[in-house]
Amino acid sequence: MDRIRKRFRWDVLLLPLVGIGVVFALWALTSATLSKNLPSPVKTWDASRPYILSPFEKRGELDQGILRFTWYSLVLVAKGYALAILIGTPLGFWLGLSKLFTKAFDPIIQILRPVSPLAWLPLGLVLFEKSHPAAVFTIAICAMWPTVLNTALGVRAIPQDYLNVARVLKLSRMKTLFKVLLPATLPYMFTGFRLSLGIAWLVIVAVEMLTGTPGVGGFLWQEYNSLIYEHIILCIGTIGVVGFILDRMMSLAEARFKVA
Amino acid sequence: MALLELKGVRKSFGTTDVLGGIDLSIERGEFVSIVGFSGSGKTTLLSILAGLLQPDSGSVLLNGVPVREPGRERAVVFQNYSLLPWMTVHENIALGVDQAFSDWPADRRRAHVEKYVALVKLTPAKNKRPHELSGGMRQRVAVARALAMDPEILLMDEPLGALDALTRATLQDEIEKIWEEDRKTVVLITNDVDEGVLLADRIIAMTPGPGAVLGPSVTVDIPRPRNRKALNHDPRFKEIRNGILEFLLERGRRRRAALAESVR
Numbered sequence: 001m002d003r004i005r006k007r008f009r010w011d012v013l014l015l016p017l018v019g020i021g022v023v024f025a026l027w028a029l030t031s032a033t034l035s036k037n038l039p040s041p042v043k044t045w046d047a048s049r050p051y052i053l054s055p056f057e058k059r060g061e062l063d064q065g066i067l068r069f070t071w072y073s074l075v076l077v078a079k080g081y082a083l084a085i086l087i088g089t090p091l092g093f094w095l096g097l098s099k100l101f102t103k104a105f106d107p108i109i110q111i112l113r114p115v116s117p118l119a120w121l122p123l124g125l126v127l128f129e130k131s132h133p134a135a136v137f138t139i140a141i142c143a144m145w146p147t148v149l150n151t152a153l154g155v156r157a158i159p160q161d162y163l164n165v166a167r168v169l170k171l172s173r174m175k176t177l178f179k180v181l182l183p184a185t186l187p188y189m190f191t192g193f194r195l196s197l198g199i200a201w202l203v204i205v206a207v208e209m210l211t212g213t214p215g216v217g218g219f220l221w222q223e224y225n226s227l228i229y230e231h232i233i234l235c236i237g238t239i240g241v242v243g244f245i246l247d248r249m250m251s252l253a254e255a256r257f258k259v260a
Numbered sequence: 261m262a263l264l265e266l267k268g269v270r271k272s273f274g275t276t277d278v279l280g281g282i283d284l285s286i287e288r289g290e291f292v293s294i295v296g297f298s299g300s301g302k303t304t305l306l307s308i309l310a311g312l313l314q315p316d317s318g319s320v321l322l323n324g325v326p327v328r329e330p331g332r333e334r335a336v337v338f339q340n341y342s343l344l345p346w347m348t349v350h351e352n353i354a355l356g357v358d359q360a361f362s363d364w365p366a367d368r369r370r371a372h373v374e375k376y377v378a379l380v381k382l383t384p385a386k387n388k389r390p391h392e393l394s395g396g397m398r399q400r401v402a403v404a405r406a407l408a409m410d411p412e413i414l415l416m417d418e419p420l421g422a423l424d425a426l427t428r429a430t431l432q433d434e435i436e437k438i439w440e441e442d443r444k445t446v447v448l449i450t451n452d453v454d455e456g457v458l459l460a461d462r463i464i465a466m467t468p469g470p471g472a473v474l475g476p477s478v479t480v481d482i483p484r485p486r487n488r489k490a491l492n493h494d495p496r497f498k499e500i501r502n503g504i505l506e507f508l509l510e511r512g513r514r515r516r517a518a519l520a521e522s523v524r
Contacts, residue, residue, distance in 0.1 A: 161340060165342050167311075167312060168336045169360075170360065171359050175355075179344075
C-alpha cells in the first residue's frame with residue numbers, strides 16, 4: 001500500500017515537476033547566454049510580482065492585476081464561444097441529418113475552416129465597425145467548426161437500431177430529436193465543445209492584440225510595445241494555465257456524458 | 261380475412277436477392293414461428309412486416325390495408341434489445357407509452373408502465389439503466405416496451421438469440437405464459453427449431469437465401485400449456501421438429517451444392 005502510494009506520487013507529481021524544471025533551466029540558460037533581451041526567470045518573477053500577488057487590482061486602464069485581465073478575456077471568450085455553440089450545434093445536426101445539406105455545404109465549410117482569426121477580424125471590423133462585436137464575431141466563427149463537425153459526426157454515428165426504435169414507437173419529430181438523437185450525439189458534441197473552447201481561447205489573444213481590448217492578450221501586446229518583456233512571459237504563462245484549466249473542466253464534463 | 265397477408269414479397273439489396281417471393285397469411289390470435297439459418301433473410305422479412313423496409317415487389321396487407329410505414333398496432337422486439345442506454349428501465353418503456361397514449365393523464369400512463377415492468381418481473385430494477393442489467397433482463401425490458409404499446413401484433417426478431425441456454429429456457433416459458441394471458445398475434449423469428457415448435461401454433465421454415473422463400477407451414481397440434489420436460493419425449497413434438505430440421509438441412513445441402521456448381 002505504502003509502496004503503491006509512493007509510486008503514484010512519483011508518477012503524477014514529481015515527473016511533471018521535473019519537466020517544468022527542465023524548461024525553466026533552459027529558459028534561464030538561454031537568457032544568460034544566447035539572448036540578453038530575454039528576461040531571466042528571477043527577473044520575470046520580480047517584475048510580475050505586483051500583478052500576481054494582487055491579481056484583481058486596478059491601477060489604470062492598462063495596468064491591472066493579471067486575474068483581472070484574465071477575467072476580461074474570459075468574458076469575451078464566453079460571448080464568442082456561446083455564439084459558436086448556438087450556431088454550430090444546429091448546423092452540425094443539420095449536416096448530420098441531411099445528405100443533401102452535407103453535399104451542398106461541406107465543401108464551403110472545409111474552405112472556411114482553416115481561415116486564421118487574423119483574417120476574420122478585419123472583416124468583423126468592417127461589418128460591425130466596433131472592436132467588441134468584431135472580436136465576438138471572430139471568436140465565434142473560428143471556434144465553431146469543431147462543434148459543427150463533431151456534432152455532424154455524432155449524428156451520423158447514431159446506431160440504426162435507435163432510429164428503428166424511434167420509428168416503431170412512432171415517436172414525434174420533437175421526441176425523436178430530444179429523447180433519441182440528442183442524447184445519442186451528446187458525447188460527440190461535448191468533444192466538439194471542448195475543442196471549440198480551446199480554439200476560442202487561442203483566438204482571444206490575437207483578437208485582443210489587434211483591437212487593443214484590455215485582457216491578457218491586450219496586456220501582452222501593450223507590454224511588448226513598452227519594452228517590458230517580463231510581462232510577455234507572465235502573459236504566456238497565464239494563457240497556458242487558464243487554457244489548461246478550461247480543457248480539464250471540459251474533459252470532466254465530457255467524461256460524465258461518456259457513460260452512456 | 262387474415263390479419264396479416266403477404267403475397268409474392270421480394271426484396272434485394274444491390275445485386276443480392278434476399279427474399280425471393282414470400283407468401284404468408286397470419287390469422288388473428290395466432291402464434292407463428294419462422295425458423296431458418298442465420299443470414300437467410302429473416303430479419304429482412306421482419307423489417308418488412310414492421311414497415312421499416314419496403315418490399316421491391318409484392319404486397320403486405322394488414323387488415324386488408326397496405327403496410328407502408330411502422331405503426332402502433334405492430335410492436336417489434338429487436339434482436340439486440342435496442343434499449344436506449346441513457347434511459348432507465350421505466351423510461352425506456354415509458355418512451356413509447358407516453359407517445360402512444362398521450363391523451364391519458366400522466367398517472368394513468370405511469371401506472372400502465374408499472375404494470376408492464378411488473379409483468380416482466382423487473383419492478384426492483386425499474387430505475388436501473390440497461391448497462392446495469394443482464395442480457396436476459398434487457399430482453400425483458402424490450403418485451404415489456406413492445407407489449408406496453410398494446411399492439412395487435414407482436415413481431416419478435418430472434419429475441420432470445422443472444423442469451424445462454426438456461427436464461428433462454430426461462431424466458432421462453434415466460435413468453436408463453438404472457439402470451440397465454442391475452443393471446444395476441446405473434447410472429448417469432450428464430451434460428452432455434454425447438455424454440456419455434458415449443459412456442460408456436462404454427463411453424464414455417466424459411467429456405468436459406470439468397471432468394472429465400474417459405475417452406476410448408478406445419479401446425480403444432482400439441483395442447484397448451486406445454487411442459488418443456490414432457491415435450492422432449494412427445495412423439496408429435498419430435499415428428500414436427502425433425503420434419504422442419506430435415507427440410508432445412510436438405511435445402512441447405514441443395515443450396516451449397518448449387519453454390520459449388522456455380523463456382524465450378
